Amino acid sequence: MDGFIDIHSHVIPCVDDGSQSIEQSVKMLEIAASEGISTIIATPHQKADRKCVTPEGIVKRIEILQKKADELKIPVKLFPGNEIFYRHGLAELLEQGKIRTLADSHYVLIEFLPGEDYAYIRDAIGRVASFGYWPVVAHVERYVNVIRDMEKAERLKEDA
Structure with missing residues (x-):
């Protein structure tokens, strides 16, 4: 596979805190392609306390954006995913297909509250x-209880 893979992108238009329009999404894809990115996994937020796009809705929106990219000859392939805010029962939701993995793989992009306890994250x-x-782990630089002790960060990597 040629090019870089962006595994965390809010490129889907009008979904959460990313692109605000199809035009902005197209511009994001053009910039990505110009920087050598050939593949993007769209990762809209998946949080329990917020209305979120369904797994099917993500695929539908990606198909529309991919069609536009193909029409404009932007050489970027899009895949579905989620940026998942961790909560108890998450693994079960993944098993039931209610939350997306990264590009239908076994990888999952998970985020936590910035001040979350190290033991909870572990x-x-x-x-x-x-x-x-x-x-x-998404936004690992935000987790003060992990990054203040890089040995803990290393243990997280080893234990996973």
Whole structure:
């Protein structure tokens, strides 16, 4: 596979805190292609306390955006995913197909509150991994209780 892969993008138009229009999404794809990105996994937020796009809705929106990119000859391929805010029962929701993995793989993009306790993050990652998923922690630079001790960050990587 040629090019870079962006595994965390809010490129789907009019969904959460990313692109605000199809035109903005197209511009984002043009910039990505110009920077050597050939593949993007669209990762709209998936949070329990917010109305979120369904797994089917993500695919539908990606198909529309991919069609537009293809028409404009933008050499970027789009795949579905989610940026998942961790909560208990997450692994079960993944098993039921109610939340998307990254490009239909076993990788899942998970986020936490910035001040979340290290032990909670460690246990959450372990729980998700115990179901056969490979957690990728989104915004790891935000988790003060992890980055203040880089040995803890290293342990998270080793334990997952």
